[in-house]
Amino acid sequence: MGTVSSQGPDLQATRIVILGGGPGGYEAALVARRLGAEVTVVEQQGLGGSAVLTDVVPSKTLIAAAEWMTSTERAASLGIRFGVPAEPAAASGETVAPGISVDLAAVNQRVMALAAAQSADIRARLDREGVVTVLGHGRLDGPRRVVVRPHGEGDDLVLEADAVLVSVGATPRELPGSPADGERILTWTQLYALQQLPEKLIVVGSGVTGAEFAGAYNALGVDVTLVSSRDRVLPGEDADAAELLEGVFRSRGMTVLSRSRAASAARTADGVAVTLADGRVVEGSHVLVAVGAIPATHGIGLEEAGVTLAPSGHVVVDKVSRTTARGVYAAGDCTGVLPLASVAAMQGRIAMQHVLGDAVKPIKVPDVAANIFTSPEIATVGKSEAALQAAGSKYVTTTLPLSRNPRAKMLGMRDGFVKLFAHPEASVVLGGVVVSPRASELIFPITLAVSHRLTVDDVAEAFTVYPSLSGSIAEAARMLHHPVD
Structure with a gap:
């Protein structure tokens, strides 16, 4: 974070323009409206942003389906048996042999329906509160003006602002020279187009995203190989927790390749081949690349407006979400503070409280609770x-x-x-x-x-x-x- 003083608002703002309608953006919009500002949210995908449409909501919905499978692991110890004929039904005399199968097309249909419903709920809430929503690509034209290229036909829309909040999120990082094709080489935003379970899924990256999806697909019955460049899965987490989870993964039949950095991925005649840095090749039917994210800060006029970016591309902010440009704030994954929806929302709320002169309590990173949705x-x-x-x-x-x-x-x-x-x-x-x-x-x-x-x-x-x-x-x-x- 930057070291800019957090005392007092930058200016007397009445017109707020927010770039990005994810948790940081829409939560900020609600606070700004309650504080009396005129608010416009510019969003490319739909309200909720990637968190709702392609990231948090879809992934956790998929994981919720996988939880039903892992819960059956405990059934035998509780005296519950599957696949054994039940007692004859009193009326018909028929018996039933319960079984479990996974219809991935139905799972993903539900995943995307819930994401769309959540996005619609957010849009309806903003509409009720009087927030104006513009769908299109926005960029700064100086610190007090946003230019929007609307979806479809139409001239650019120019929005004047007293303050701007940048909450544009991040996009999945890909392996060098191995662009995702949405069919066999996938990012986590593309998994929900699959209609059938992969025969063998290679997951590259053992951080939070890689571990969550590896665990979920393993629970759904997929043969999973997890490629980790570090000594263990979840290298940034508590060592005891990570060691326990890796043991659980292995006990469930997952292959974990530690100290194995992926160099590239390529399609084969009927699948994919992932080449490791030491020359080994891992073959599968699909590969999920989960090697981090890149802040979506390029080409939207930030540096030209006086906003300092870190070498990683993240926006530099202080504890009340201010950037180095007067009147420009930032929130969410594009800031690199913590890549959590809850943190993005808090940053957005704090930014609006600060710029509009309300009481402000700067964010305290140690107070942030985080969760990894593995099993x-x-x-x-x-x-x-x-x-x-x-x-x-x-x-x-x-x-x-x-x-x-x-x-x-x-x-x-x-x-x-x-x-x-x-x-x-x-x-x-x-x-x-x-x-x-x-x-x-x-x-x-x-x-x-x-x-x-x-x-x-x-x-x-x-x-x-x-x-x-x-x-x-x-x-x-x-x-x-x-x-x-």
């Missing part, structure tokens, strides 16, 4: 163990296996844990990791603890339901209790 999920908040060690910070930690939780035993859950970090003297909760089904829900009490600087005793002394998965959070906090001398 099990991995949720984190606050300081990571790697960050604490790198900073030489004093901390104590405890890890409580999910297998010890009574509710988890009832549900047949085995893989997972709760980990907390706290200051050894002050006992303040510094961070936490939850690896579990629905970890995205379980991380919230730890988020509250981190955000409000609660102690482990504050967490431990709060009542939890018995039996519940959240009981493990309180138990882990009790394990970090510092006795009074």
